[in-house]
Amino acid sequence: MRPYPQTENIIERQPAWKPHSFKGRQKLEFIITETIVAVQYDSENIENVYQINGEIKCRADLEGFPEITLKLPTSNPLNIIQTHSAITNPDFNTSKKLVFSPPLSSFHLLTYSLLSIPDIPIRGYFQMHINESGQAQVLLQLKLNTDIPNNFQYCRISIPFSREIASIVPTHSEGNVKVNEENDGLVWDIGQRFVGRRREASLPVIVNFIDAEITGDPFIVDSNCCAKIEFRILDYTISGIKLDEKCISVARNSSSFTPKFETSCQTFEYLIWNSWGDVKYSRDPFYIPE
Numbered sequence: 001m002r003p004y005p006q007t008e009n010i011i012e013r014q015p016a017w018k019p020h021s022f023k024g025r026q027k028l029e030f031i032i033t034e035t036i037v038a039v040q041y042d043s044e045n046i047e048n049v050y051q052i053n054g055e056i057k058c059r060a061d062l063e064g065f066p067e068i069t070l071k072l073p074t075s076n077p078l079n080i081i082q083t084h085s086a087i088t089n090p091d092f093n094t095s096k097k098l099v100f101s102p103p104l105s106s107f108h109l110l111t112y113s114l115l116s117i118p119d120i121p122i123r124g125y126f127q128m129h130i131n132e133s134g135q136a137q138v139l140l141q142l143k144l145n146t147d148i149p150n151n152f153q154y155c156r157i158s159i160p161f162s163r164e165i166a167s168i169v170p171t172h173s174e175g176n177v178k179v180n181e182e183n184d185g186l187v188w189d190i191g192q193r194f195v196g197r198r199r200e201a202s203l204p205v206i207v208n209f210i211d212a213e214i215t216g217d218p219f220i221v222d223s224n225c226c227a228k229i230e231f232r233i234l235d236y237t238i239s240g241i242k243l244d245e246k247c248i249s250v251a252r253n254s255s256s257f258t259p260k261f262e263t264s265c266q267t268f269e270y271l272i273w274n275s276w277g278d279v280k281y282s283r284d285p286f287y288i289p290e
Contacts, residue, residue, distance in 0.1 A: 037049065073099070081111045118147065121238070123142070139203070155190040233246065
């Protein structure tokens with residue numbers, strides 16, 4: 001009697017999360033997004049908060065049931081928070097490699113945070129004082145870290161108030177300043193770069209208010225206020241993770257295709273509290289944005 005053939009030599013193992021093979025134009029895409037949580041108080045009594053979280057998303061429309069090996073080149077140690085069940089090697093935290101058989105459609109491959117955090121990207125100094133005539137005298141100074149690319153997709157700052165604005169007298173060094181649509185705050189659009197070798201920008205402005213207070217954020221009351229920074233930098237991560245074709249190998253797939261990569265670093269919440277105000281808000285440094 002002839003023995004039965006070994007099926008493992010004939011049929012590729014099919015992961016449970018991939019019920020059928022992909023048919024069509026093949027593509028492999030990775031998206032790395034790092035988010036920054038930062039709160040600066042300019043206070044001896046309250047410690048500043050600074051946290052970096054990241055995620056790697058993958059879309060692998062590949063024929064068959066391939067196995068992908070992805071190297072994570074980074075000099076900063078990572079705290080792995082969550083991984084997809086498709087990852088098959090348990091030593092990824094030390095080997096800096098991810099081996100996985102991808103499911104169909106887009107999925108979150110990995111989420112992480114940084115254990116060793118470098119200096120803050122934009123350091124700020126914010127002062128706001130309301131004088132006896134009811135005017136707000138505002139000074140916001142920003143300095144971009146020399147290790148951060150001076151090339152933003154956008155960089156803007158908003159300063160909310162608890163009163164309706166009547167007029168402003170700005171003398172800013174760069175960008176555009178205007179009153180927001182709700183008439184209860186300033187918007188300073190720096191643009192795509194900090195002008196000058198010193199990588200600094202300043203916003204001195206006088207704000208005149210209408211007498212009546214408005215109902216807004218309960219933590220924003222007169223001098224107890226903050227500046228909120230929003231920015232996004234493309235093709236950059238604070239962790240140093242940057243993927244290219246050399247970082248990837250694909251087994252059990254003989255087709256030719258070019259993998260694509262997208263990398264960005266952006267703010268989730270980035271606050272600078274008024275040095276002359278009574279801070280009534282703090283953030284848990286271990287909070288992880290979803």
